[in-house]
Amino acid sequence: MKFQTKKLYSKVKLVTITILLFFQPLLTFAQTDEGVSFFPNKSIGFIGLLVGLVIVAVALVFFLILKLAGNTNQFLEDKNEVQKDKFKKYMNNLNSSEIEILKKKRSQNNNRISILVLGFLSLVPQIMSAQTAPANREDLFSQPGVIITLVLIFIPLFLALVYLAAKVSTGFKNYVNNQKINEAEEFASYISETENIPSDAILDEIKHKLEYNITPNELSGIETPNDSKGLLKNISSETNYRFFASKRPPVKRPKIDPELTRLILWFLGTAVFWLFVGSSVGEYVGIKFIVPDADNYSWLSIGRLRAVHTNLVFWAWSTIGIMGLGYYIVPMVSNAPLNSIKNGWKALIAVNAAMLIGAISIMAGINNGGGEYREIIWPIMAVWAYGLLLTVINFIKTIAKRTTLEIYISNWFIVASYIFILIVATIAYIPMGQDGIGETIVQGYYMHQAVGMWFMFSMLGVLYYLLPQQLNKPIYSYSLGVLAFWSQILFYTVIGTHHFVFSALPWWLQTVAIVGSVGMLIPVTSGTINYLMTMRGSWSKISNSYSLPFFFVGIIYYFTGSFQGTAEAFRSTNLIWHFTDFTIAHSHITMYGIITFLLFGSIYAIVPRLTGKEPPQLGVGAHFWLALIGLQFYTIPLMIGGTLKGIMWAEGKPFIDSVVLMGPYWLWRAIGGTLMWLSHIVLAYNMYKMMRPSTDVDVKERAFEIINQNLEANSVEPKI
């Protein structure tokens, strides 16, 4: 066992360093690490710090060399040019006022350079010794005193290097400039002779050229453009102050079936309602961490509300939102009408009703047995599952009627995710078996498959459609999408048990889960590459789109959040982070940073297309920044606090000390949570703006309706 874990560490080391560089300020990590003497990678923080410093130093030296090389080249090139040609060049850019200024004495300062080079050479041995001497005695590296000393040595060394770079650079520049001043003096004497001054005709010609100005219509002409192929759309003739990029309005599309539009809007509308309720509950739970005596009602006690929060944001907000997107995308990419709109309404009612009853039942104390997000009892969840079952049958039948040959990759992900979640829910909620430890094995499986094979899987499918659509270009690689699809099924399915590492669950199952967690890097990397490469070259579109900023944040979090999940699964990191608030931060990075941000983006992409109404630009901006900044305030303090808490436990400090320690971090969490909650109110307002019933008449549309009615009336008459 010991041997195995030792081997694991050496592999883990590199990955952990990389990941921590992503998520944690390096210095914090180095500090915290000193305390945990039992932590196997005890010099990790130090090595990270050292590597960082060395990289900076190397980069600096490299920069210096480049800079010097550039200066030298320029200098040599100048020398090689024939003086006469150069003077001709100057004459063409004549500006008389400059000549006066150039008549100055040069100052001599050639000695400086050689002194500086000597100084640098004398420092080299010191750097070498600082690096090599303690390396022979590895145990020294873990000593806090040694680490601090080395860091202290590095700081002046580093500053000296910066100073040196600046000095050498200016010294060299001075030298080159002195040469140029000489040249200028020669030029001045050359130009003061009458035979060298150009004739008046030439000077007048130059003057005329300088004073030329273009007239407003000279290039465009005065004809109106004839756009016979209809390429020019959405031309904005108004110009604003360029403080903010103005968002481009969505291109008018052929109208979607108004019945389907209504269904989708109800799905998205109720989803946003549940987001508001679910996050309000979460916010209150967060506040109760700071003010535990806020109220005395059993229905509002923290244990019950926590379950309400998780269930509502999972099974209500995310689920209903994802379903709404599915009802838009599946018929769209199948190029066929939805099989049954009626069943869509049934599904909407079933899922919403189940969530309403479920939330009330948890608050009333009816609980399925305490498994996380499995607190709602199975009869209620059966109604919920019925809604999903109706939906997936509807989707498959729609795909069967498709008019395209291929099944677009979005539909792979979306339909498969429904099938998977139904299997997962059946195994988790079926009221038989699952005694003893068997219940926990299923719990681990259920918790993680719900997240990865339902929310994540479905949202990836949504992204494969909406991202290219919003960018107006095809997806970078279809085959990377196929790879992500199969590899995610292969690896994600087995990783559930990593929530119970070191527990009484079978050790082999824990190991399989950890291996699967590492395997997840394949689908995550291929997915991220695919999305980012699709965005490549269109970065400017982000600033003038409503949806793309949300998608971009979602994609970045998809990579970092998933990577973090892998890092947390290792036994060595699990040791510190498991059971702490680090897990809470991780779950919010993934469920909020990925799923919720992608849902936000999708809503802003789809709803204006359905209703023809745009959200207020200021509203979308406020929503985006409140949510993003709120998420940072939420997750970063919890990650730092969680790490410190885990270390405290490892040191055997009294438990209550770790509660006291977390106080300020929980306060930051509540502040971040409040910002996120405010952003949801803004979203609700934006939704209202996009969905409010039309009161203003579109003159053009109305006119054509009248003509159309007349046409129909005329064509019917002869039949009578």
Add this chain to the structure above:
Amino acid sequence: MSIFHDHKKLFTLATALFGTLTLFVAVFPSLYNEENSAPLYGSVPLTEQEEAGRQIYISNGCVGCHTQQVRNVDMDKTWGSRPGIASDYAYSTRKSIWQNSGTLMGTERTGPDLTNIGDRQPSQDWHLVHLYNPRTVMPQSIMAPYPWLFEIKDKVEKGDIKVNVPQEFLHGQKGVVVATQDALNLVAYLKSLRQVKLPDGTPDPAFLYKIEKAEANAAAGGAPAELNGTDLYGANCMACHQQNGEGLPGAFPPLKGSKIVLDDNPEIMVGIIMNGYNAQEQFGEMPAVGTNANLSAEEIAAIMNHEKTSWGNTAKKVTPEQVKKLMDLAKLSAPQQ
């Protein structure tokens, strides 16, 4: 590749792959463990009252903050004398068609682990007053209060169990706090949570990731470092006797100025720490803290010296050797289980 253009084949293949993996990582292991784990010899199923208490525990979502699992890592030693094994959860079976079995292992430790809370804190008085408002006994605690498990009556009737809640926590309400049946059931359940010893001769599974500091010290052969009595007191004693050593009037006796603590002969004090104490009517029962937590002579000496020299107490310090002798003596007089 007809499979990618045929929705039946495509989705069947994906489902088959997912389903097969599911069978091997969830269904089969779950079924196997159901059939192959029996309760340990010496463990008892929950009584009716304890089961009712477990329902209170579930319906209030206690599992959201409290785990019930001792992992096989060194830091979890605080929560039990050995790592948890599958058999520990064998009694957790489905009780009704409406509800899952629920091992209540938990995934979050916002509050302490409760695997062994029955041993660590067997006093009903402590649990009741702590449930009414955790800050009565633990000022820094952020646990939710559970006042709806209690009634406020004008006077104690026959059969009522009175809870000594300090006046400031009543928020101006008049009367006495009496525990409801729900509260008593919940406390009965909490008291039933105790780790069962493995049968004689079976070695406990090892705790991994041992703390290297202690090992290094031992290897170096140097003098063992002075243990931190304050921390040990905080972990083992403070919940009842409080940080200021004044206890809680009507529930837990003060150590500040206590005759037993100030006594130059440490025999009685070591005896109480090792075997518990229940001689004073007006106070709750003290558990056998030293035995339950497997404290060493050095640790007990550090705790005793902290108590003997804090809060104005000035008594003679004890040495680990003295304590070791008295511990052996106390073992002889320990109540037989």
